Amino acid sequence: MEMLTLRGTIKKFKKHLVVSIVIWSIVVPIADGFIVQRDRNRNMLYGELFWSEGFHVYDLTDEDLNNTIPNIPNDHLLTDVLNVTYEYPIITLMFYAGIALIEPGIYGPHFLANWILVMIFHLSLLLFVFLSQKYWQHQWYKEVFGAYYCYGFFLTVGFAKIEPFVDLLFLCAIYFLRKKKYFQANIMLGLAFQTKLYPAYALPYFFVSNPVASIAFFLTTISLFLPLLITGVSNESLIAHLLNSSSYSDIITNPFYIGWVAQNPISILAPLVLFIAFLYCTLETKNWKGIPILQPRFRIQQPLAILLYLIPLGLVFLSWVLIWYYAWFFFSILLFEREINARKYRYILVGFAIAHIVGVLVNPGYFLVGPLQEFLNHFK
Structure with a gap:
């Protein structure tokens, strides 16, 4: 089978992508009518506060928010479950802060976050299909693709999680790796890591491909962590979340723990x-x-x-x-x-x-x- 370019892949699947984007976008307000999208709402709240508090939002617990901002809707807080400071890496905060510039992050509903993530997921989906085209004819791949597509619906329409944006950065890293642009690949992997931590599992593969270029991953990661160190804000929840510490939550959610x-x-x-x-x-x-x-x-x-x-x-x-x-x-x-x-x-x-x-x-x-x-x- 002749391998398509990225442009050729876009041309081949553009109708499918457009139809999927339109349907998902229509479903967003419907889903919001019966799903409490607490994680989205809370991220939007912290994104809004970033413009007044800067990186000191990392010092604010849910109780602090509830005590300082009048009439915060309950679905913007985790107080009933957790009372922690902001626990996501810096690019996640910047992502929602950017959306909060367009759509105020305090009260909601925040359909714009869902719609942006729907678009981002479909970009990720396109890149995933492009990078995996040698498997298109295999039944096992169709099953994996179907599962990923369903997860995408869940993570964008249902709960507006940051994962689709992480996936896009991660896939860009793999794309550059395939092109043997090792420094760009490691920079993108570092950006993905500083959005959510899980892409780091691919670091050994990137390191073996070009050990010297892995310096770019660490420099990217460190440079994006420096603002938090310089401003002296709390990193406790971020680190506890990373280490899966009981100080973050003593609730066990893992059935196979x-x-x-x-x-x-x-x-x-x-x-x-x-x-x-x-x-x-x-x-x-x-x-x-x-x-x-x-x-x-x-x-x-x-x-x-x-x-x-x-x-x-x-x-x-x-x-x-x-x-x-x-x-x-x-x-x-x-x-x-x-x-x-x-x-x-x-x-x-x-x-x-x-x-x-x-x-x-x-x-x-x-x-x-x-x-x-x-x-x-x-x-x-």
């Missing part, structure tokens, strides 16, 4: 699902009546490929994991050199879903009362 085993030994079944998925990615299999049976020998020898399969298992050690975190790993398929390695990654993606369900089933008394109730509170 390994810490559950101390309270309920059968909980080991949930993280075990992800470990089995890892084995299916890395070991040889032999079909028995159509069922792939694991064999005790490695299928691959490349350390980087094994690392890409292994990194998602790190989530079992984090107590605070939300369902959209699973979307972080879709782009791993773009980092494999061989099609079979990318195809095997489906086991990891499916493993997340199964591990989540198993984790809820083995601890129903907790998840069907606490986290489920909190999830239902997102609906009006």
Whole structure:
């Protein structure tokens, strides 16, 4: 199959993109009618305050906001769940501050944030399709694409999360890496990291591609952290969020958190699902009546490929994991050199879903009362 240029990819799919953008944009105010988009509203509030408080918004907890600004709607605060200072990296703050220049961030509704994220997601989707075009004819890729598309709807129309913007920066980094523009690739990866932290899982791959160029990643990251250090504002929530510390939240949202085993030994079944998925990615299999049976020998020898399969298992050690975190790993398929390695990654993606369900089933008394109730509170 002849590989298309980026312009050729745009031309091929522009009608599909336009139709999708229009439909999603129409659904935005409908979804806002029954979904409490608290994360979007809170980010817009901090974005608005940035223009008067500067980086000192990082010192303000939800209680501070409630005490200093009159009549803040309850759906702009996390006070009932958490009372923390602002916990997102600097580019996320700048993103919402930019939107707040156009649309005031205090009261809402904030449809503009959703609409901008809808546009950004479709740019990310286009770039994802372009970078993965050698897989277009494969059924497994269509399944991955469909899952990512559904996540995009959830993250833009439903909850206006920053992830689509992170994804765009991350995909631009992979694009430059493919073009062997290593310094630009690492700068974009640094920008993505300073929007939300998860793109750092690709850093080993970028480092091996060109170790010297990785300096650009660290310089970008440090330069964007300096304003917070210079102004002396609080970094506690940002760091606690990064480290998944109980000082950020003592609520456990991760159904396959390994810490559950101390309270309920059968909980080991949930993280075990992800470990089995890892084995299916890395070991040889032999079909028995159509069922792939694991064999005790490695299928691959490349350390980087094994690392890409292994990194998602790190989530079992984090107590605070939300369902959209699973979307972080879709782009791993773009980092494999061989099609079979990318195809095997489906086991990891499916493993997340199964591990989540198993984790809820083995601890129903907790998840069907606490986290489920909190999830239902997102609906009006």
